[in-house]
Amino acid sequence: xxxxxxxxxxxxxxxCMEGLNINPEGVYVDATFGGGGHAxxxxxxxxxxxxxxxxDQDDDVLGNSWKAANFHFVKSNFRFIQNHLGLFGxxxxxxxxxxxxxxxxxxxVLERGFSIRESAPLDMxxxxxxxxxxxxxxxxxxxxxLYKLFRSYSDILNLGKLIPNLVHFRLSKPFETTKELVDxxxxxxxxxxxNKYLAQVFQALRIEVNQELEALKDLLEQSTKILKPGGRLVxxxxxxxxxxxxxxxxxxxxxxxxIEKDFFGNVLKPxxxxxxxxxxxxxxxxxxxxxxxxxxxxxxxRNEG
Numbered sequence: 473x474x475x476x477x478x479x480x481x482x483x484x485x486x487x488c489m490e491g492l493n494i495n496p497e498g499v500y501v502d503a504t505f506g507g508g509g510h511a512x513x514x515x516x517x518x519x520x521x522x523x524x525x526x527x528d529q530d531d532d533v534l535g536n537s538w539k540a541a542n543f544h545f546v547k548s549n550f551r552f553i554q555n556h557l558g559l560f561g562x563x564x565x566x567x568x569x570x571x572x573x574x575x576x577x578x579x580x581v582l583e584r585g586f587s588i589r590e591s592a593p594l595d596m597x598x599x600x601x602x603x604x605x606x607x608x609x610x611x612x613x614x615x616x617x618l619y620k621l622f623r624s625y626s627d628i629l630n631l632g633k634l635i636p637n638l639v640h641f642r643l644s645k646p647f648e649t650t651k652e653l654v655d656x657x658x659x660x661x662x663x664x665x666x667n668k669y670l671a672q673v674f675q676a677l678r679i680e681v682n683q684e685l686e687a688l689k690d691l692l693e694q695s696t697k698i699l700k701p702g703g704r705l706v707x708x709x710x711x712x713x714x715x716x717x718x719x720x721x722x723x724x725x726x727x728x729x730x731i732e733k734d735f736f737g738n739v740l741k742p743x744x745x746x747x748x749x750x751x752x753x754x755x756x757x758x759x760x761x762x763x764x765x766x767x768x769x770x771x772x773x774r775n776e777g
Contacts, residue, residue, distance in 0.1 A: 481764075482510045483571065483761065483764040484753055487769055488513075488569060488769065494514065495566050496519040497519060498565075499524075499525075500523070500525070501524075501553065503553060504550065504570050505533055505545065506530075506575045508526065508533070526546065527548055530599065549687055565699060566699075566700055568704070572709045573710040573711070573714070574586050594607040594648060594649055594653060595607070598682045607646065607648055610653065622634065627672060628673070701777075705774065711766065725743065742774065742775055743772035744773050745770070745771070745772050746771040750769055
């Protein structure tokens with residue numbers, strides 16, 4: 473196995489492993505394989521009877537994989553996790569780990585279009601075979617739908633300035649590069665907060681292109697079906713939209729946070745939180761890896777039934 477921390481430095485590595493409460497003979501899934509940092513650490517805790525599955529939809533991660541009889545790499549979006557495990561004859565697992573968001577590698581490879589730095593094709597697809605790019609979204613989405621998109625996927629308050637500027641630009645020519653988007657978005661960015669504002673613009677488009685929140689909900693719903701009673705769900709998020717979904721599902725078993733009850737009035741709650749509040753990186757880790765700053769780790773155990 474090759475160390476690929478240059479691809480993506482694993483965040484809260486030890487905390488994730490402790491959260492999984494690893495059984496050396498258990499079956500585990502790393503739903504966001506990426507650089508393989510978390511997966512390698514997890515795999516090192518398994519014996520020959522233990523099994524690890526690594527999921528990722530990005531072609532660039534293939535080189536971070538390795539060959540072993542009890543390791544399986546699955547090139548797929550994690551929203552199809554249950555179907556793929558079924559193909560391997562796996563019905564239940566002992567633990568599921570998901571490190572959400574964009575990897576350092578995806579940010580650093582400028583031609584992927586995730587970064588606000590320099591100029592690159594306006595892409596933002598996590599799966600290079602995906603049909604819709606960020607340019608497609610910007611150029612083809614109706615103005616009123618753009619308002620809904622940015623309202624749903626960002627915390628931008630002055631959409632009345634941003635959206636008209638985007639629409640005005642595309643009347644003369646379609647968006648093609650990240651620099652074009654940066655230049656237009658900067659026109660409505662608050663002074664001194666340009667980078668934070670641009671990050672929100674890019675985040676909203678990226679979420680739409682990759683249907684990230686819908687995929688996360690699919691993963692969480694499937695986790696209740698594939699985790700054994702006592703199995704661990706370990707999820708790390710990097711923005712409030714993801715964290716709210718994870719928190720509500722772990723606390724209530726519902727994405728809107730509402731309590732559901734059965735016919736007899738019993739609360740239908742598939743998980744019990746191990747961590748009542750999210751675990752966040754310490755100053756030492758943030759100093760080594762500044763991109764870990766916004767990480768929030770939540771851990772839950774699968775209830776009986």
